[in-house]
Amino acid sequence: MLISIIAAMSLNRVIGESNRIPWYIPGEQKRFKEITWGHAIIMGRKTHESIGRALPGRTNIVITRQQNYSAPGCIVVCNLQDALENCPLNEAEAFIIGGEQIFRLALPLAHRIYLTTIQQEIEGDAFFPEFSPTEFKMIQLEHIEAKLPYTVAVFDRGVSASH
Ligand SMILES: NC(=O)c1ccc[n+]([C@@H]2O[C@H](COP(=O)([O-])OP(=O)(O)OC[C@H]3O[C@@H](n4cnc5c(N)ncnc54)[C@H](OP(=O)(O)O)[C@@H]3O)[C@@H](O)[C@H]2O)c1
Numbered sequence: 001m002l003i004s005i006i007a008a009m010s011l012n013r014v015i016g017e018s019n020r021i022p023w024y025i026p027g028e029q030k031r032f033k034e035i036t037w038g039h040a041i042i043m044g045r046k047t048h049e050s051i052g053r054a055l056p057g058r059t060n061i062v063i064t065r066q067q068n069y070s071a072p073g074c075i076v077v078c079n080l081q082d083a084l085e086n087c088p089l090n091e092a093e094a095f096i097i098g099g100e101q102i103f104r105l106a107l108p109l110a111h112r113i114y115l116t117t118i119q120q121e122i123e124g125d126a127f128f129p130e131f132s133p134t135e136f137k138m139i140q141l142e143h144i145e146a147k148l149p150y151t152v153a154v155f156d157r158g159v160s161a162s163h
Contacts, residue, residue, distance in 0.1 A: 001087060001092065001093065001094055002092060003084065003096065004093055004095050004111065004112040005095070005096045005103060005112070005114070006032060006036065006096070006114040006115075007097075007098060007116070007128050008023075008032075008116035008117075008118065008150075009116070011117065011118070011119060011122075013128045014123065015100060015127060017124035017126070019050045021050075022122055023148060028116055028152075031152065038058065039058055039091065039093055039095055040059040040088060040091050040095065041055060041059070041060055041095045042080070042094060042095065042106075043061070043062055043102060044099050044101050045064035045066070045071075047097065048060070048062045048071055053072075053073070054071070054074050059075065061074065061075045061076075061077060061083045061087070062076050063077055063079065063080060063082075064076060064078065096110065100126040100128070100129070103128060103129055112154065112155065112156050113155040114152070114153075114154055115154075116150050116151070117151045117153070119148075119149045136155035136158070137157075139156050140154040141153045
């Protein structure tokens, strides 16, 4: 199973502010939905609460240290390993969808990163972690002209990683 991270950040790596995403880009949301549709999506408890519901058409997996945490329509687990083990048996690609804490946990295990970069500095309090350009190679890059212009890139871990 491929472990992929999917995230959107600003030029200064902001992904969130006060437990929400500080921009609204319809095309970017559509892309997120298309890429993750039908797959397992793994998220931290704060991101789940920020979304406010289970996202349809996907196996929602929420990571929390709280015992008895209830998240209707979601599988609740207490660590990343359990999250990966709770993906459907035939899952080809599982998506880590945030937030910062879970991106940091998942980065060492990730095979692929789908990264949108909004071409502007934006204030926030949650960030996408730095990753090494020697570990991850950009395999796709597209510039999107919009009210808030952004790029969408895909990075794959080098061949030395175990897939
Ligand atoms: N732009 C994007 O792509 C994007 C995507 C997703 C989220 N976001 C933003 O990111 C922000 C949220 O990120 P965040 O870092 O504050 O929170 P988060 O990663 O979504 O969730 C953090 C929570 O996950 C649980 N957790 C973390 N590490 C754990 C571990 N090792 N074992 C078990 N449970 C663990 C804890 O839940 P408990 O406290 O319940 O134990 C922790 O409070 C929000 O602003 C959100 O809007 C942005």
